[in-house]
Amino acid sequence: MTSRELHRYSLTVQYDGSPFHGWQFQPAQRTVQGELEAVLERITGERRAVVGSGRTDRGVHALGQVASVDVPAKWSAVELRRSMNALLPTEVWLKEVRRVPADFHPRFHPVSRTYEYRIGVVQDAGSPFHRRWCWDASDNPPELALLSACAERIPGDRCFGSFAKAGQPERGTRSVVQAASWAPWGEIGYRFEIRANRYLHRMVRYLVGTMVDVARGRRSIAEMDTLLHDPDAPIDTSPPAPPEGLFLARVEYPPDRWGEHPDHDPSTSHTPSR
Numbered sequence: 001m002t003s004r005e006l007h008r009y010s011l012t013v014q015y016d017g018s019p020f021h022g023w024q025f026q027p028a029q030r031t032v033q034g035e036l037e038a039v040l041e042r043i044t045g046e047r048r049a050v051v052g053s054g055r056t057d058r059g060v061h062a063l064g065q066v067a068s069v070d071v072p073a074k075w076s077a078v079e080l081r082r083s084m085n086a087l088l089p090t091e092v093w094l095k096e097v098r099r100v101p102a103d104f105h106p107r108f109h110p111v112s113r114t115y116e117y118r119i120g121v122v123q124d125a126g127s128p129f130h131r132r133w134c135w136d137a138s139d140n141p142p143e144l145a146l147l148s149a150c151a152e153r154i155p156g157d158r159c160f161g162s163f164a165k166a167g168q169p170e171r172g173t174r175s176v177v178q179a180a181s182w183a184p185w186g187e188i189g190y191r192f193e194i195r196a197n198r199y200l201h202r203m204v205r206y207l208v209g210t211m212v213d214v215a216r217g218r219r220s221i222a223e224m225d226t227l228l229h230d231p232d233a234p235i236d237t238s239p240p241a242p243p244e245g246l247f248l249a250r251v252e253y254p255p256d257r258w259g260e261h262p263d264h265d266p267s268t269s270h271t272p273s274r
Helices: 032-044 077-087 144-151 203-215 221-229
Strands: 006-015 061-072 092-099 112-120 156-159 174-185 189-196 246-252
Touching (some): 077 092, 112 203, 144 174, 144 203, 144 221, 203 221, 203 246
Parallel strands (some): 061 246
Antiparallel strands (some): 112 189, 112 246
């Protein structure tokens, strides 16, 4: 093994997207990718490209964004995680670092990606301890039954072009949505969860915005059906839901791509209470 040999690691990243101009590096703006690369340069002495499973827009959060980076072989997963977490800003935290195969690609190898969207429907949603991480809809709460009726129509392999920001024809418009549902979110409101193989730009936010309009009585559920099944119909989706309620919850990979489970630092591990 030479000192120049590199190992590839996956980074499971959590972040509060509020102060960032999205995930992707931008020279004049603060981004999550930029923060990670700056810390890696500081601890390894070289600029190292961090590749994410996908881009999140400005203000969007993550509970389980996955990225990869190549670092000198002398770094273990435990040491890399500890060192990076010590230097990253408080809005970014590495939940896990693990060794992965040299050809692992976080964007091309996932079997599914799951997003969740949080809506507050009670007065406490306006609290500073909630409003940065949800859509405060307490002034006109949507009906959960209607939200659920919309969500059950979403799963399937179809064109979601009606629920995407225009200007990306080269990407195609088909996605396979494996599951979509609404459920209570504690005592604050409702939580939407959707799992799919891929997403179009702002697809989840357009879906949520349209479902909320249906659940507020501003448009019919028949229009939701039309937007899902006839993307060429002369009707438009509702405006996208605000970014602060959206979280990239998790990205799942085949076991042979996901690599070795890290050797967790014994000083930070514990036995769950029973």
